[in-house]
Amino acid sequence: MPVMHAFEPPERFVVGTVGEPGARTFFLQAREGTRVVSVALEKQQVTVLAERLDELLDEVMKSAPAVVPAVAPFELDDNGPLEQPIEEEFRAGTMTLAWDPDDDMVVLEVFPINETEIIAEVDESGQLVDEDAVAAIELEEAEPEEVLLVRIAPRNARAFVKRAEAVLGAGRPNCPFCGNPIDPEGHLCVRANGFKRRDPV
Template identity: 50%
Template sequence: MPRVIHVFRQPDRFVAGTVGEPGDRSFYLQATESVRRVSVLLEKQQVSVLSERIGTLLEEVSRRFGAEVPPTTPENEVDTSPLEVPVEEEFRVGTMGLGWDAESRSVVVELLAVTEEEVDESVVLDDTDEGPDALRVFLSPERARAFATRAERVVGAGRRLCPLCTQPLDAAGHVCPRQNGFRRVAAES
């Protein structure tokens, strides 16, 4: 079966979001354009890395190509709406690609499905017929910065961290290794 590449050249939305409670969340990226919507499942760490790398890419693009890149995103431009439902997973993300399209002056995010075979890096950001399914999204520098800002917030919105050991706290607390096994009770909110 040939590869399916979902391309969003001018998405209405491209956001990171979660389903579930902190400590048991599933992370998604969702692209929407008109009536078309694609949601892909990925790990929290992948969302964090993508957000960080977009920031790095924007700095490089500004430096090397003179592209106008906003240093921050105005608060009113950060999409704070929840994921559109129903959230139907198209695929689980394995490999991620990031690039700059000089012609459209856009950041290109490509997310490839997990496969059992090793992914040849030549299929990333390419339209070859062979390879894993993909989601490819083109974002203006402003929209890319807004995506990265929201993604950072989504990742940071999980469970609070223990001030002693920095491990996540459950509602009932946790056994903190820094307290020699004594159970730490969660602080009142």
């Protein structure tokens, strides 16, 4: 049985970062009373989660406009820092989103990154038969050791998306020419023939 970190619902559920732009670590964090669970994830995962959550809410709103707000309620704005100390439970791999129509709640499950196993064909003496036969295979059938389960109301889900978008936007600005992030000391722009561009003031 996996360890279930269940928050149904949490008092607080946010995404936040630790570190400077360009070297930030992203965390999902859920809190209920003194119990806090922090899960590390990639910036791209935050982007996809926010987009999919917004799409899910928009879809539900079509059939239940009284249940799902069009925008995040102002009173739910949360710009505070992550809860301290931040102790990473695991690094996020697969995430699933669902709508529970019985309770009008969004259900999010976060699973750790799957481990991999190296498979190779060897002869009787233990020598590799064919080095090209070595393959990394995901252990999809293995039960995860931990799961983060969060159930939140639609209004809180909209607030989560709003904060996630703000956190994503607080990183390094993108170069208007090549689209790559600009470090504080500038970057070599491939669209400008290698000239070093700086963050516009």
